[in-house]
Amino acid sequence: MSAVNVDAVSPAPVAGAGGPHRIDAIPLRHPGRWTAAIVLIIVVVLFLYGAATNPAYSWDYYAKYIFDQRISKAATVTLELTVLSMILAILVGVLMAVMRLSPNAVLRGVSWTYLWIFRGTPVYVQLVLWGLFATIYKSIRVGIPFGPTFFTITSADAISVFWLAVIGLGLNEAAYMAEIVRAGIISVNHGQIEAATALGLTWWQTMRHITLPQAMRIIIPPTGNEVISMLKTTSLVTAVPFTMDLYTRSRDISAETFTPIPLLLVASTWYLAFTSVLMVGQYFLEKHFAKGLRRAGAHG
Incomplete structure (x- = not known):
């Protein structure tokens, strides 16, 4: 019978009165990450240096026109287009989403058809058609259908090019807002709706x-992302044609001065500034509407 060498067996560490033994963990090194970061910094520095010294950028023209009155x-006009178009898009989008979820088959069908048309055709084509509104409908008659006409006004006098651009952008965006709102509505616990029904609330009261x-x-x-997207989509209103937006005015000035690159940089700077402000506003809005969710998670 062989003897067992007691000294060869290492005893398992026993926790003392102060708790388990401290583990001397050695942090992993990541040389690949540092190498990638250094390479990226070098590339960025080289790009910035090249842009600063490249005469094609014409930084003197950039400085001249960045705060030009035009x-x-x-x-300012671009901001107006963005705000008004999004207001129209949100109002029509909420209406289309509610109609899409309505128990009425006719309302559902109208909403589906609206989404199918406006999501299925390019926004540029839609803006071109809105620009031809006065050609398609030369006059607007107000009266009783198949009856007497109270008054008639020419389309060109009734709706300006600016408002045609707002309508074109807003109605297109409404199709996407409708799906966003619908997704938010169906995410609400169905028990909430059942409880509201039990309390005697109508369908519209429950929804509201x-x-x-x-x-x-x-x-x-x-929605915040759609607002930012709308800000940039305003550059397409030249299709209406509306020529007082930021991109089109920058392009017109560059055609006069034969300096397209600095004027494009001017427009890009303004777009970046507006987008940055919108992103900050989006952050605080998300934080505000997430208060109830955070409280529920803390108590859960």
């Missing part, structure tokens, strides 16, 4: 007081 006015307020935390983030 550019600043066009930037129960469903939509709770759906906001789902709706806000993609």
Whole structure:
């Protein structure tokens, strides 16, 4: 019978009165990450140096036109286009989303057809058609259908090019807002709707007081992205044609001075500035509407 060498068996570490033994963990090194970071910094520095010294950028023209009165006015018009188009898009989008979820088959069909048309055709083509509104409908008659006409006004006098651009952008965006709102609505717990029905609330009252307020935390983030996207989509209103937006005015000035690159940089700077402000606003809106969710998670 062989003897067992007691000294060869290492005893397992026993926790002392102060708790388990301290583990001397050695942090892993990541040389690949540092190498990639250094290479990236070098590339960025080389690009910035090249851009600063390349005469093609014409930084003197950039400095001359960045706060030019024509550019600043066009930037204001671009903001107006963005805000008004998004207001129209949100109003029509909420209406289309509610109609899409309505138990009425006719309302569902109208909403589906609207989304199919406006999501299925390019926004540029839609803007071109809105620009031809006065050609397609030369006059607008107000009266009783198949009856007497109270008054008639020419389309060109009734709607300006600016408002045609707002309508074209807003109605196109409404199709996407409708899907965002619908996704937010169906994310609300169905038990909330059942409870509202048990309390005697109508479908519209439930949607207004129960469903939509709770759906906001789902709706806000993609809506913020759509606002930023709308800001940049305003550069397409030249198709209407509307020529007072930021991009078109920058392009017109560059055609006069034969300096397209610095004027494009001017427009890009304004777009970046507006986008940065919108992103900050989106952050605080998301934080505000997530308060209830965070409280629920803390108590859960």
